[in-house]
Amino acid sequence: MVQGRLASLTLLLVLTGVLWFSAEAFKKTGVLRIRRIPGLDAIDELVGRVTEMGRPMAFVLGGTALEAQGFASMRILDYVASQSAKYDARLFVVAPLPEMEPMCQEIMRAAYLREGKVEEYNPSDVLYMPGDGSKAGVLGLYQREKVAGAMLFGNYYYESMLFAEAANLAGASQIGGTANYHQLPFFVASCDYTLISEEIFAAGTYLSKEPTEVGGLTAGEVGKALAVVLMIIGSLLATFGNDSISTLLTK
């Protein structure tokens, strides 16, 4: 065992266990208490808006590497694609990474298939825009296609301000979400709704209410509760010169 990683391993095993057991519990009871997340409620509203206006919507994924936020964002895309297919709203998807593009294509195709409209699916609506090219590309897309809605989710960096404010100036309503704390102020300033940090990970549960999603959300909440308890006890003990919690965490 590598020195200092016992606490991490224990937490990982605890979270995996909680995920499993709470998923099983939800299968039996079907009871889920989850607070309202206005940004996710607004997705249907936004799809309705673009449908009424007869203008398209853009779903722009952020990312310099495919990681957890990317997967969570694709979970939201899955729902948005279904809603768009259902209400015949045109949806452009911008993938910033080469490996994301085929994934987005599959998600879109499956959504149209579920709604029985696979022949209406246009693969050209999924755009791969890499690196710095994506900045000009997305701004051009907003202007050329006159988008009425923009959804910006994932691992965003400075482009958050660019994409959100440009959408605002193009008259589009926006929903943004990222776990990158440094970009949250920009989304809050420019978007109509913002999903803050773990809210994008909760989106899957909120939108699908599927058992393993519920398990994942519960595990995250248990982890947070543990962190809060450890912080309070650790701070109190440290105040009185006892560093047993920090020693425990570095074992």
Place this chain on the structure above:
Amino acid sequence: MKRQGPVLVAFVTGVIVLAGYFFNSQTVVDMSTQIVRWQNIVAAFALALGGVNMFRLHGKNIIGRKKNWVYSCIFMVAFVSYFVLGVAKSTTSAEYQYIWQNLYQPAASTMYSFTLFYMTSACWRAFRIRNWQAAVLMVTGAVVLLGQVGIGAAISEAIPAVSAWIIDTPNAAAIRAITIGGSLGMVVMSIRVILGLERTYMAGRQD
């Protein structure tokens, strides 16, 4: 098999890399290091895949004379010529670097500078005092803005000190809270991917 294959790969590689992080066994560490190196190779292939996809998309636009096909022609000329130059004369050649420094670099810097313009127009709206929380936001924003540059220190020595306190104390506390919440979300999402419970990325719902 189309779905089970990727799930199996994610599970096996995920467990080995995790084990390599937690345990000292040289065999496991070697396997983990090897997988991480494979990931680098796969990432390089993914870049090539992206290039092929763009080539295909713009090629279709040109052949089908689709909307804005002229832009696709510009892309093709730029893509092919820069690619050929890079392969034929290498990316360290003077010609390759000349194009990068005199065409790409200024264009990309221009895109970044747009951020400042958009930030100012957002600033005009975002700091409106609609309630007391917005008032707190505006006052702290103003102090940090001034404290980060020389003009703050020129007005009063207290401004950079208060600005540093805001960044180091309440701001750091909020960031840590957001980071803990976000990190736990990432851990759980990663567990779901490794265990094959998260399949949206291959258009599979959890059924």
Place this chain on the structure above:
Amino acid sequence: MQQLKQTHIIWIVLTVAVLLPLIFPLKLPLGPSPEGEAAYSFIDNLPQGSISIMVLETAPSNEGELWPMALAVARHHMEKQHRIIMATFVPDGTMYAEKIRALAESDYGYVYGKDLVILPYRAGGETALASMADNIRAAYQQDHYGTPLTDYPLWADVKSIKDISVISCYTAGDDHLWLARHVWAKYQVPCISGNIALSTPEAIVYFKNGQLVGLISGVKGAAFYEQKINMPGLATQSMDAQSIGHLYLLLLMIGGNIVYWKQKKDGKNGKQGAKKNV
């Protein structure tokens, strides 16, 4: 249309406000930077011949903030006659490494392969950096030009990451976090992070916890470093413009509120009135 006109006016005034101090410098004071001071002192105290790695995660989109600090630190290493290895995990990084090489050869008489080496670009970001930390000789066999690294005398002194005296990165992303995780936590190799100002609130936590031995934050940090090495450059020049830019943002915040309260008094309610976030 009304909003567009207003936005254009805001942008035009901004352009003038930022350009003027670049033409007519105001020479405003910089203020302290303890984390920049720590970075400077650490490098300054390294003995001659120490090997450092500079991870250039610089791209044209962020070079305004990152390039001046990378250049200042590189100059500092050269002044102290440290040996430099440059690595990158972004495709554009090697272009900046070439610029540093040109400077080293022309101004400091550095010899490529003996005093300085450029490693090739590696895709993969965090995993690529982790590979470098775990086994640098396995992660890199050739340099940026395709020459085997074993041909260079500098490489003979690099058996593992522990032979490196300091690793500094220049990043608009999370490299400071990667360094803390894969380099400091595992091998206790000292790390310095050069960040865009936006990510300072996170990176500073790592500095205060001792996981980074120094932190250079944005243009201000770069200007501070330039002044420490007594070579005012790009960052020092742009600090006045940044000061005026910040002042202008402050005026916009006040102006926006005046307009908002006036509109509220007149009973107007535009799109912004319906925004949910603030």
